[in-house]
Amino acid sequence: MNELMREAIEEARTGIHAGHGGPFGALIVREGRIIARAHNEVLSSNDPTAHAEILAIRRASATLGRFDLSDCEIYSSCEPCPMCFAAVHWAKMRRLYYACTRTDAAAIGFDDDYIYRVIRGEAAEMQVELSMIDRSEGLTLFGEFSSLEGKQLY
Amino acid sequence: MNELMREAIEEARTGIHAGHGGPFGALIVREGRIIARAHNEVLSSNDPTAHAEILAIRRASATLGRFDLSDCEIYSSCEPCPMCFAAVHWAKMRRLYYACTRTDAAAIGFDDDYIYRVIRGEAAEMQVELSMIDRSEGLTLFGEFSSLEGKQLY
Numbered sequence: 001m002n003e004l005m006r007e008a009i010e011e012a013r014t015g016i017h018a019g020h021g022g023p024f025g026a027l028i029v030r031e032g033r034i035i036a037r038a039h040n041e042v043l044s045s046n047d048p049t050a051h052a053e054i055l056a057i058r059r060a061s062a063t064l065g066r067f068d069l070s071d072c073e074i075y076s077s078c079e080p081c082p083m084c085f086a087a088v089h090w091a092k093m094r095r096l097y098y099a100c101t102r103t104d105a106a107a108i109g110f111d112d113d114y115i116y117r118v119i120r121g122e123a124a125e126m127q128v129e130l131s132m133i134d135r136s137e138g139l140t141l142f143g144e145f146s147s148l149e150g151k152q153l154y
Numbered sequence: 155m156n157e158l159m160r161e162a163i164e165e166a167r168t169g170i171h172a173g174h175g176g177p178f179g180a181l182i183v184r185e186g187r188i189i190a191r192a193h194n195e196v197l198s199s200n201d202p203t204a205h206a207e208i209l210a211i212r213r214a215s216a217t218l219g220r221f222d223l224s225d226c227e228i229y230s231s232c233e234p235c236p237m238c239f240a241a242v243h244w245a246k247m248r249r250l251y252y253a254c255t256r257t258d259a260a261a262i263g264f265d266d267d268y269i270y271r272v273i274r275g276e277a278a279e280m281q282v283e284l285s286m287i288d289r290s291e292g293l294t295l296f297g298e299f300s301s302l303e304g305k306q307l308y
Binding site: 001002005006009012013016019021022023042043046047048049051054057058061062065066067068069077078079081082083084085086087088089090091092093094095096097098099100101104105107108109110111114115116118119120121127128129130131132133134135137138139141142144145146148151152153154 | 306
């Protein structure tokens with residue numbers, strides 16, 4: 001098997017035996033070298049966003065001192081949930097390798113597939129009720145941002 | 155206007171004038187009281203995941219000492235991107251208020267709407283190339299997790 005995927009799965013294995021969270025591990029790889037690794041820490045850190053990919057991206061960004069990881073690839077023991085998939089985009093990465101699928105994750109009790117269905121407009125029930133309020137005041141803020149000189153887009 | 159949304163927008167305003175990131179602010183509210191607030195810090199922290207909602211959720215979880223925020227609501231100056239929208243689900247929240255829309259965010263240069271279109275299968279081009287590898291070894295890990303005694307699902 002792929003040596004980097006083996007490492008990602010081993011990282012996940014370490015996490016489940018420590019009781020840190022689900023069976024998810026991720027690596028960030030740059031020029032063939034692992035620059036960050038993480039496993040799911042939702043339970044041990046009491047942080048619902050502490051998925052392996054989010055933590056690995058945060059650690060790689062801290063190591064490199066930049067939020068642009070476009071020269072990096074990510075290896076994950078499972079197809080990322082929408083949170084992590086979007087984070088890969090925000091980090092500007094272009095290559096993602098995964099082992100298990102979102103359906104495999106659903107089979108062992110995780111909601112990844114449900115959240116994908118919500119976003120795709122295919123869920124029968126919505127967990128979250130959304131309300132748009134005060135858009136005009138929000139647009140005033142957006143206009144203020146747009147007119148800022150020297151602002152950096154990312 | 156809604157007083158809590160006013161606070162969320164003011165939080166975003168503080169962030170843009172400090173040069174921390176885009177015009178995004180979020181509050182976590184429990185029993186009518188603000189328990190966490192955050193603005194986008196992607197630029198100041200060099201962390202591509204440092205969106206307002208992610209930071210607010212992490213701070214609220216740290217304050218309450220739990221990853222389950224089902225008794226909390228979230229206010230955001232903008233419709234959350236897929237990363238933050240999924241994070242709201244992982245935090246088990248049921249109520250989300252937002253001001254600007256993903257289209258408004260696209261109009262001032264942010265990729266939220268593009269990432270939504272990727273997930274919905276509606277994007278003309280894919281930033282990220284995905285490859286499934288070594289699924290069988292991933293499934294071995296998942297089986298190992300499933301057979302762990304006393305494991306906690308979340």
